[in-house]
Amino acid sequence: MTDRKPCKVCNFTRQKSYGLVVPSLDELKTKGCEFLGFSPDERVTVVLEDDGTIVQDQAYFLCLPLNTKFMLLHEKETWSPARRMDGGTAWMARDSIILGADAVDASAAASPWWHLAQQLKQDLTSIILMSEEDLQTLVDAPSPELASALGFQQKKAEDLQETMQRVLDRREEERQSKELLQLYLKASENNDGKQEEPSQPSQEGAGDAEVDGMEVDSASGFMPRTLMVLKGKTSPETRLSTEDLQMVVSKGVEVMEQVLGFDRTRTSELLQACKAELNVRLQQVQAVQSIRSATQPESSQQSSEQSAEEGAETLAQGSD
Structure with a gap:
């Protein structure tokens, strides 16, 4: 009995909360679960x-002082410090904690964001490594x-979500x-290739089945991924490459209406959005060229301007 x-x-x-007399850590778990109704x-x-502090070692358990108070946690429960309030409002805090915990455990624990939130709760800096x-x-x-x-307070959680949205926008x-x-680099390489090598005769039917090793839908001329993005509901023009935007704009409303299976109104709106996005990128290319021209020596400025003009003309042809 002395042990x-x-x-x-x-x-x-x-x-x-219950008082126990146990000889070991395992016995504490067994009796604790019994008394607490687990x-x-x-x-x-x-x-x-x-x-x-997590207690897993029997020797450490035996070294702890008498009447040490332990807490038993389920797999999805986490320790938090006790909230101290005056006697007049303590019962309100206790009830709110119980109701909040029950609501989260019952519904939110099954949501995909729950485990991510628990990860942030343990270490807020882990947000840097999140995908x-x-x-x-x-x-969401x-x-x-x-x-x-x-x-957190709800306002703090909303501020955190706004910060994460800004991170996503910046990455985009x-x-x-x-x-x-x-x-821009591709336009420069094409310009150098035209100066060094004679033009090669085109091969008929070479791009019908694939472009750059990627499969292309022979009926529409688009890659399957491009069609999937175009049929998306949220700003598909922002997720297309510049070359894809050029192709969409050049096809016109009637062709894209047949390719996508949309009505005339929806197809027109999509093409207008693609054209606007193409114009934005054209302006960005011109801005990059202006900065580059201001920092380049005169000897190389003329050739780089010519390459950039070709890239800008390519974008402008698609947006016209």
């Missing part, structure tokens, strides 16, 4: 109630439920800038 250790155990809301086969984690898909999942999460899962802008740079 038995008096201690206390509670659940994560601290609403239930299922016998349910996995629990033992932590110190005052600071959340665009994870960030979009958190942005209901603000009140996200605030509850993070332990960087992606578009990269495409513009690739277009």
Whole structure:
């Protein structure tokens, strides 16, 4: 009997608390689950109630002072410090914590954003390593439920979602800038190739089945991925390459109406959006060229201007 250790155990809301005398950490889990009404086969984690330290080692358990208070946590529960309030309002805080936890555990725990929110709750800096898909999942999460899962005020959760949306917008802008740079470099390479090599005769039917090693729909001339993006509901013009935008604009309303299976109004709106996006990119190319011209030596300025003009003319032909 001298090896038995008096201690206390509670659940994560601290609403239930019991005194136990147990000889080991395993016995603490067994009896604690029994007293707190947990299922016998349910996995629990033992932590110190005052600071959340996880207790897994039997030797450490035996070294703890008598009457140490432990907390048993389910797999999806996390430790949080006790909220101290005056006696007149303490019951209101206790009830709100219980109701909030029950609501989150019952509905939000099954949502894709729940585990991401728990990850942020443990370490907010982990947001830096999240993928665009994870960030979009958190942005789309209901603000009140996200605030509850993070332990934030709703306004703070909304501010966090706005910040993540700005990160996504910036990454999209960087992606578009990269495409513009690739277009500029491609125009430069084409210009150099025309000066060094004679023009090669075109091969009939060479691009019917594939372009640059990628399959092309023979009926429409578009790659399957391009058609899928065009049929999307949210700003498809922003996710198309500049070459795809040129092709869409050059096809015209009647051809694109047959290719996409849209009505005339929807097809016209899509082509107008593609044309506007193409004009924006044309302006960006011209701005890049202006900056480049201002920083280049005179000896190379003329050739680079000629290459950029070809790229701009290519964009302008698609937007006209």
